[in-house]
Amino acid sequence: MEYCDAVKLLTSQGKFYIELGLERISKVLELLGNPQDELKCIHVAGTNGKGSVCAIVEAVLRNAGMKTGLYTSPHIFEYTERIKINGSDISKEDFANYVELVCNLADKNEIHLTEFEILTAVMFKYFYDKKVDVVVLETGLGGRFDATNVVKSNLCSIITHIDFDHTERLGNTLSKIAFEKAGIIKENCPVFASEGYEIFKDTADKKNAMFILVAPFEDISNLSLKGLCQRENLSLALAAVRYLFPNIGENVIQNALSKVQHPGRFQLVEDKNMIIDAAHNPNGIRALKESLDFWYPSLKRRFVFGCLKNKDYKTMMAELFEKGDEIYFYKFDYPNSANVKDLQAACAYPSREFTEKFDYKDGKLTVVCGSFYMIKELLAKL
Numbered sequence: 001m002e003y004c005d006a007v008k009l010l011t012s013q014g015k016f017y018i019e020l021g022l023e024r025i026s027k028v029l030e031l032l033g034n035p036q037d038e039l040k041c042i043h044v045a046g047t048n049g050k051g052s053v054c055a056i057v058e059a060v061l062r063n064a065g066m067k068t069g070l071y072t073s074p075h076i077f078e079y080t081e082r083i084k085i086n087g088s089d090i091s092k093e094d095f096a097n098y099v100e101l102v103c104n105l106a107d108k109n110e111i112h113l114t115e116f117e118i119l120t121a122v123m124f125k126y127f128y129d130k131k132v133d134v135v136v137l138e139t140g141l142g143g144r145f146d147a148t149n150v151v152k153s154n155l156c157s158i159i160t161h162i163d164f165d166h167t168e169r170l171g172n173t174l175s176k177i178a179f180e181k182a183g184i185i186k187e188n189c190p191v192f193a194s195e196g197y198e199i200f201k202d203t204a205d206k207k208n209a210m211f212i213l214v215a216p217f218e219d220i221s222n223l224s225l226k227g228l229c230q231r232e233n234l235s236l237a238l239a240a241v242r243y244l245f246p247n248i249g250e251n252v253i254q255n256a257l258s259k260v261q262h263p264g265r266f267q268l269v270e271d272k273n274m275i276i277d278a279a280h281n282p283n284g285i286r287a288l289k290e291s292l293d294f295w296y297p298s299l300k301r302r303f304v305f306g307c308l309k310n311k312d313y314k315t316m317m318a319e320l321f322e323k324g325d326e327i328y329f330y331k332f333d334y335p336n337s338a339n340v341k342d343l344q345a346a347c348a349y350p351s352r353e354f355t356e357k358f359d360y361k362d363g364k365l366t367v368v369c370g371s372f373y374m375i376k377e378l379l380a381k382l
Helices: 003-010 023-031 050-063 092-108 115-129 174-184 198-206 230-244 250-257 282-295 313-320 340-346 372-381
Strands: 041-045 068-071 083-085 134-138 156-159 191-193 211-213 267-269 274-277 301-305 326-329 365-369
Touching (some): 003 092, 003 115, 023 115, 041 174, 050 156, 092 115, 156 174, 156 230, 274 282
Parallel strands (some): 068 134
Antiparallel strands (some): 267 274
């Protein structure tokens, strides 16, 4: 199987959907020898910030000399971005070979895997084969029934900020959503959280797991990720690292923080005076707006915005846009992308459909935001 064939398979109608549950992934992993049981994992869930926490933890552990595996989603440009060892993407050849291995095994045993389940099985097998020291593992959706939650124990669980997203699957209250995230808490394994939901504490008590509530106190001046929300993410990440690996020195930590890479999170493209941020729900948009107001309070802003139909885009736009902003909407090539007319109807300010490039020397700050799935396609045009 070639890489392009693997991508076609993953994005096919038979695979590219969401169906939460652990039965199918457990069956295929058992056929693979349960590689996940041999790995040391740091498991991260939450509504916003989990990808940044994973990136920070991985960078520090790698800088301390460990062989790290990092599993995140979604990708921006290529599927291979989701599976990294020591900061390097899995090769396209290895990716295709492992996808073929997993899919053939599943088909032979009549196990109908989703795209994310295939990727998760590939990740566990690949990291096991490559003998990584620590896996930093980001949940895909929720926690309790997320495919990554087949790990029976971990070094620790980390739960980032909880807010409304995927409410059709996770529940329509913060307590219900927190309940789903608490599903990654494991027996006798510590859990770090930035919020003190009762379900976190109750679940930790039932599982004899130490619950550690982390205040957002860390100095982010040396962190390469510049969104203001990174203070909370950094505090969570370093609390876990310092607890699990007390011998890692502060100089190693600070050196790693300046090198953390997490594309699409308040990312500045200096030569175009452009911010790229994959904020895709109201909480993420609020964090983006707060960072824009802090770092660029006096610059006129030009927005290029696109999102999925099932997102609360009316609230997102009300939080983000102000009178005088230059606003463009973009419908990207994705089955659930919102139509430009629908976005315009929900927007309180004048707007246009994005069709062409901009004059980047006009002094305005261009902000591209709204969806991970949009960024690759839109940046090619910008």
